[in-house]
Amino acid sequence: MRILHALAQRPGRTGSGVFLQQLFKAGYEKGYEQAVLAGVPLLEQDPDIDNLELKNFYPVLFESENLPFPVVGMSDVMPYKSTKYSDINETMYESYEKEFKKVITSVIEEFKPDVVICNHIWLLSTFFKDLYPNLKTLVLCHGTDLRQMKLSPKLASIVKSKVSRCEYLFALNSAQAKTIQEYYDVEEEKVIVSGSGYNPDMFFPNKNREKNDNVKIAYVGKMCNAKGVPHLLNAIDSCKKYEHIELNLIGSGSALESDEIIKSIDNRKAKVNYLGIVPQEELEKLLRTCDLFILPSFFEGLPLVVIEALASGAKVICTDLPGLDDFLGERLKELGAIRYIKMPRLKNVDTPYEEDVCEFEDRLSQTIDEASCEILEGKKYDIDEVIKLLEDKTWSGLFNRLEKMF
Known part of the structure; x- marks a missing residue:
């Protein structure tokens, strides 16, 4: 079984980046062969990708000749230089779609994944289904994608018309699951509440802490x-x-x-x-x-x-x-x-x-x-x-x- 983890923005410093990294590590511990596709700046290394010790990394390069603008972020305020989806014009979108589809084609032909775990119910998930309709694609909602449905209505119409072709959409909670069904007009059985996660080896209490005055x-x-x-x-x-x-x-x-x-x-x-x-x-x-x-x-x-x-x-x-x-x-x-x-x-x-x-x-x-x-x-x-x-x-x-x- 081969898993492709996909994220349209940088794989570090945001919640969806943490999801990608931690699910990759969980898959590694189970012995799966894995690859990562992500959007990154051309001339800047991402330490979070280096930490994964990846053999199979397929970058979509922003601030490059073909994508001459910063990485597009799912939030309007990102912890790094970014572009807003609401500011993308038709020319920018055409180059964005072209570059992502070029890299998707490369990773599918070379790595041959059995399943894609795609972060955000947004454009990237639809690109996979445009190119490879029979490739099982699981999509994780992070909340910011629901927000973009309101902030970027032109792009939202593209997502809404295509995302139902993905096999499953995963919600963080039951309230979000209901919203996903309404926003994207998908069958109830396709929306699954998966929740979130944490690493107990990293986050644990110090039970010997002393009381202080502050x-x-x-x-x-x-x-x-x-x-x-x-x-x-x-x-x-x-x-x-x-x-x-x-x-x-x-x-x-x-x-x-x-x-x-x-x-x-x-x-x-x-x-x-x-x-x-x-x-x-x-x-x-x-x-x-x-x-x-x-x-x-x-x-x-x-x-x-x-x-x-x-x-x-x-x-x-x-x-x-x-x-x-x-x-x-x-x-x-x-x-x-x-x-x-x-x-x-x-x-x-x-x-x-x-x-x-x-x-x-x-x-x-x-x-x-x-x-x-x-x-x-x-x-x-x-x-x-x-x-x-x-x-x-x-x-x-x-x-x-x-x-x-x-």
């Missing part, structure tokens, strides 16, 4: 308004326990938004550190020293880092993203391992109404204070039970669920 908080993600970072900073400013708080911001974003966020750090009441993008091994260690992880995002598929933070022993505060509570279950809430914050009303997929922002920040601030008091008082939950609840949410478990459909 609350270490982490945010990991893009530095942008859609992820709620400015509101997190404002909320911490309003916390009663702000003098005991140390916040580490990890990630990057588009120059304009991230620069404004980073500049605002100097004027905060609490101690705030901007760490930028950190290596994976450093992130693992940081989460093990973290008391509280906060994700105030207005739009996500199923955030991997929430699971990783829980597995590392941190309490979590997160917006009530669709499907997340259903995926993680009630018991984690009962234990006090995770708290959900009601989101403000959104005027589009990731922008809140201005009149709702203050109330949202107040809710977030109050919840941070509650969690901080518990941490400072040394109140703990049963971390062993939390790890047991996450047992079926590993990458190996996810790969096994996909494998049943090969």
Whole structure:
């Protein structure tokens, strides 16, 4: 059995890139022959591909003669230089389709895969079916593809007319599964809830941590308004326990938004550190020293880092993203391992109404204070039970669920 993993953008530094890497590693452990197709800049090496020790890598080269623009990203804010799908004109699309189909033809003829695991229900999955209608293609939804259906209607019409030819579409949660059926007009039996995963060898708790006088908080993600970072900073400013708080911001974003966020750090009441993008091994260690992880995002598929933070022993505060509570279950809430914050009303997929922002920040601030008091008082939950609840949410478990459909 030969597996081709496919992603139209860079295979590192985003959630879908993590999916590709971890599913590749799970397949390697099971002895499958594998290859990777991905979009990368012509003159820049991607360390995440190097880490996979690939023999069979088929790059689609951006910022090249045939694709003279940056890699196109599924999010409008990417952690590297990118192009928006909504900005692609007809000429750009023609070259994009031509180059991807050229590389697809090459990998199919040379590697001869039995199954394709394609990330994002978007254009790349349709290119495979245009060229090789009988090649089994499994497509993973990451949430950003649903968002692009609204942001890029011309391209969305192409996807909607063709994606039903793929054998299976995998959703992160039950709420997303329903949306996929509605958006793409596909049969219910083709949409399967697969969930997400984490690596328990990388993310695990330090059970011997000593109580200290400060609350270490982490945010990991893009530095942008859609992820709620400015509101997190404002909320911490309003916390009663702000003098005991140390916040580490990890990630990057588009120059304009991230620069404004980073500049605002100097004027905060609490101690705030901007760490930028950190290596994976450093992130693992940081989460093990973290008391509280906060994700105030207005739009996500199923955030991997929430699971990783829980597995590392941190309490979590997160917006009530669709499907997340259903995926993680009630018991984690009962234990006090995770708290959900009601989101403000959104005027589009990731922008809140201005009149709702203050109330949202107040809710977030109050919840941070509650969690901080518990941490400072040394109140703990049963971390062993939390790890047991996450047992079926590993990458190996996810790969096994996909494998049943090969």
